[in-house]
Amino acid sequence: MSTSQGRESRAPALEIRDLSKSFGSVRALQDVTVVVESGTVHCVLGENGAGKSTLCHLVGGSLAPDAGTLRLYGQPYAPRRPADALGAGIAMVHQHFSLVPTLTVGENLRLLRLPGLGRRLDRVADEYGLVLDPGARVAELPVGLRQRVEIVKALLREPRLLLLDEPTGVLDPAGTEALLATCRRIADRGGAVVLITHKLGEVGRAGDAATVLRGGRVVGGGPLADLPPEKLVPLMIGRTADSLDPALSSTTGLAGPATPATAAASATPQGPPALRIDGLTVRGADGVPALDDVRLEVEPGQIVGIAGVEGNGQSELMAVLGGSRAPGSGSLTLGAADITRATPRRRTAAGLGVVPEDRHHDGCVPDLSVTDNLFLGKLGRFRRGGLFLDRPAMRRAAQDVLSAHDIRADGPDTPMSTLSGGNQQKVVLARELALDPLVCLAAAQPTRGLDVGAVAAVHTRIREAAARGAGVLVVSSELDELLALCDRVVVAYRGRLSAPVATSAPAARERIGHLMLGAEAAAPPTAADLVTPEPVPTKPVPKEAVPKGAVPKGPVPAPAAHTTPGTPPHNPATTPPLP
Numbered sequence: 001m002s003t004s005q006g007r008e009s010r011a012p013a014l015e016i017r018d019l020s021k022s023f024g025s026v027r028a029l030q031d032v033t034v035v036v037e038s039g040t041v042h043c044v045l046g047e048n049g050a051g052k053s054t055l056c057h058l059v060g061g062s063l064a065p066d067a068g069t070l071r072l073y074g075q076p077y078a079p080r081r082p083a084d085a086l087g088a089g090i091a092m093v094h095q096h097f098s099l100v101p102t103l104t105v106g107e108n109l110r111l112l113r114l115p116g117l118g119r120r121l122d123r124v125a126d127e128y129g130l131v132l133d134p135g136a137r138v139a140e141l142p143v144g145l146r147q148r149v150e151i152v153k154a155l156l157r158e159p160r161l162l163l164l165d166e167p168t169g170v171l172d173p174a175g176t177e178a179l180l181a182t183c184r185r186i187a188d189r190g191g192a193v194v195l196i197t198h199k200l201g202e203v204g205r206a207g208d209a210a211t212v213l214r215g216g217r218v219v220g221g222g223p224l225a226d227l228p229p230e231k232l233v234p235l236m237i238g239r240t241a242d243s244l245d246p247a248l249s250s251t252t253g254l255a256g257p258a259t260p261a262t263a264a265a266s267a268t269p270q271g272p273p274a275l276r277i278d279g280l281t282v283r284g285a286d287g288v289p290a291l292d293d294v295r296l297e298v299e300p301g302q303i304v305g306i307a308g309v310e311g312n313g314q315s316e317l318m319a320v321l322g323g324s325r326a327p328g329s330g331s332l333t334l335g336a337a338d339i340t341r342a343t344p345r346r347r348t349a350a351g352l353g354v355v356p357e358d359r360h361h362d363g364c365v366p367d368l369s370v371t372d373n374l375f376l377g378k379l380g381r382f383r384r385g386g387l388f389l390d391r392p393a394m395r396r397a398a399q400d401v402l403s404a405h406d407i408r409a410d411g412p413d414t415p416m417s418t419l420s421g422g423n424q425q426k427v428v429l430a431r432e433l434a435l436d437p438l439v440c441l442a443a444a445q446p447t448r449g450l451d452v453g454a455v456a457a458v459h460t461r462i463r464e465a466a467a468r469g470a471g472v473l474v475v476s477s478e479l480d481e482l483l484a485l486c487d488r489v490v491v492a493y494r495g496r497l498s499a500p501v502a503t504s505a506p507a508a509r510e511r512i513g514h515l516m517l518g519a520e521a522a523a524p525p526t527a528a529d530l531v532t533p534e535p536v537p538t539k540p541v542p543k544e545a546v547p548k549g550a551v552p553k554g555p556v557p558a559p560a561a562h563t564t565p566g567t568p569p570h571n572p573a574t575t576p577p578l579p
């Protein structure tokens with residue numbers, strides 16, 4: 001090692017000094033100082049809109065600071081564009097995907113124009129266990145696998161500093177553990193990782209130090225040994241962990257297992273189900289069924305969860321529910337209305353609220369204002385004298401929603417694209433929860449990217465919607481969240497849904513974990529299953545085999561042509577080799 005390299009290695013990986021950045025009247029960051037030592041994983045925490053992503057963009061060269069300086073391994077560093085950051089050995093994984101959906105994974109990776117791509121991919125697979133299917137079309141991948149592609153893209157560059165902006169929001173527990181292990185490995189080899197996350201459990205497992213931002217300022221930080229969750233939460237959200245919903249404790253990583261949801265809909269339901277999915281079948285591009293004779297009923301007032309390792313049909317089910325994908329066969333009934341062939345607009349009018357997996361692409365129009373995003377499908381309410389819209393009334397109504405849902409935006413005219421990721425998520429949820437009538441809400445990862453305080457608020461709102469008589473279907477990769485929120489959970493496995501498991505049943509977690517491994521053939525539930533879950537005649541998995549919130553490890557049944565455990569089969573014969 002040369003003398004200058006020796007000096008470099010003693011210097012912090014990244015020194016951010018007195019950085020400030022405003023967007024018009026919004027002060028996103030003010031005099032922020034963060035020092036990231038080499039060989040560490042440094043967590044950046046803070047509520048939605050605190051300035052975390054802005055900080056990443058400034059380090060990654062996609063934004064320029066108004067004031068302040070940066071040093072990288074002891075050297076002055078002033079990136080003017082993302083290419084400067086890449087050239088300096090910094091790689092970033094942003095909150096929003098930067099993949100071309102119509103291309104395959106391999107084609108997306110070739111766009112990086114890195115020499116020896118095949119060798120680099122092998123190294124990332126060997127060192128970090130992150131395997132990709134180069135022939136898979138990105139548009140057909142579930143968001144968790146898209147996120148994996150983004151992470152591999154960053155690692156292919158062999159960065160010495162890796163910035164990850166909420167990378168685990170869309171990962172299932174196994175994917176999260178793999179990523180945290182990757183972070184540790186990078187740090188242990190002398191690199192450094194800046195990890196933005198809302199999940200305190202992850203902070204405890206992977207982090208060495210943390211900085212907490214609130215309102216664009218640093219409000220605390222230091223080695224994590226001195227910052228237990230009880231100290232971090234008040235710093236992050238300005239109130240104590242005790243004030244949060246206790247059912248959230250394990251979702252947020254604050255404490256032990258979540259309390260099961262109270263069965264809100266234990267009474268015998270009257271009238272038709274809020275949502276009935278009957279014999280739904282969808283084939284993937286390779287002809288393999290992505291959804292195979294799926295049947296499910298969600299009663300009014302009931303919260304039903306869909307658990308499962310990502311890639312077992314959940315994305316296709318959400319796409320069919322939202323109306324962006326037509327089923328090959330089967331039917332969807334909302335209350336008394338057949339909506340199988342209904343347009344998304346008609347579904348909304350009939351009372352189906354949908355929070356899609358990828359809220360940024362499918363849930364909102366980023367270039368339109370918050371007001372327009374809230375009321376786009378409901379303009380009739382604001383029409384005056386035929387064609388004219390009462391814009392002031394729309395703005396007032398939007399302001400009420402912003403206040404009620406604690407959405408941090410610079411007013412109702414703000415373009416959606418300038419809201420922080422968590423606040424965008426809150427807008428989409430608020431819009432769907434406000435449907436009138438709301439017969440059923442189908443929400444994929446409803447709390448993804450939300451801070452611990454906002455997660456509590458969203459769970460309360462979902463329970464309130466159910467209490468008012470709506471059926472709720474929640475797709476989540478977080479078992480803790482499903483156990484905290486739902487009355488019943490079904491498991492998606494290779495395109496089929498299991499019989500429901502009541503979350504109040506003894507050993508519900510273990511049974512669900514078992515089903516996630518396909519340990520019980522996921523036969524379509526009978527009508528009796530849907531009302532009273534039958535005990536499943538299998539030996540429960542021992543408790544220690546199913547870690548909290550994690551996909552249990554164990555003998556997985558012989559996979560079909562899989563490249564990723566738990567993902568739907570992909571035909572390797574169609575997979576083109578990489579260079």
Ligand SMILES: Nc1ncnc2c1ncn2[C@@H]1O[C@H](COP(=O)(O)OP(=O)(O)OP(=O)(O)O)[C@@H](O)[C@H]1O
Pocket residue numbers: 023026027028046047048049050051052053054055408409410417418419420421422423449
């Ligand atoms: N391009 C932009 N134009 C205007 N305002 C912006 C822009 N980008 C960010 N902001 C504002 O800056 C503030 C900080 O946003 P940022 O995305 O950094 O927050 P965050 O901490 O990453 O939040 P989250 O946890 O929700 O992702 C927010 O008020 C946001 O609306």
